[in-house]
Amino acid sequence: MDSAEIAVLIGGIVSIVGVLWFFFGAREEDTGAKNVASGPIYACPMHPWIQSDDAAANCSICGMKLVLQDEKAAMP
Numbered sequence: 001m002d003s004a005e006i007a008v009l010i011g012g013i014v015s016i017v018g019v020l021w022f023f024f025g026a027r028e029e030d031t032g033a034k035n036v037a038s039g040p041i042y043a044c045p046m047h048p049w050i051q052s053d054d055a056a057a058n059c060s061i062c063g064m065k066l067v068l069q070d071e072k073a074a075m076p
């Protein structure tokens, strides 16, 4: 294997890694944006672990109407 083949091989690997990184990075941002834009989370004020994306849902423990939850605030 001469230096030209090695250069092509390294170039190919770098390209593939770059493309994968781009897609995975972009996908994470997409998912986050979609969750905020089209998938608001509703949670029980008394039982925050009871969550639904259905605004009309009720808590399965106490039956209270779920309220809109800020997903970022819920993160520890």
Ligand SMILES: [Zn+2]
Pocket: 044, 045, 046, 047, 050, 059, 060, 061, 062, 063, 064
């Ligand atoms: Zn509840």
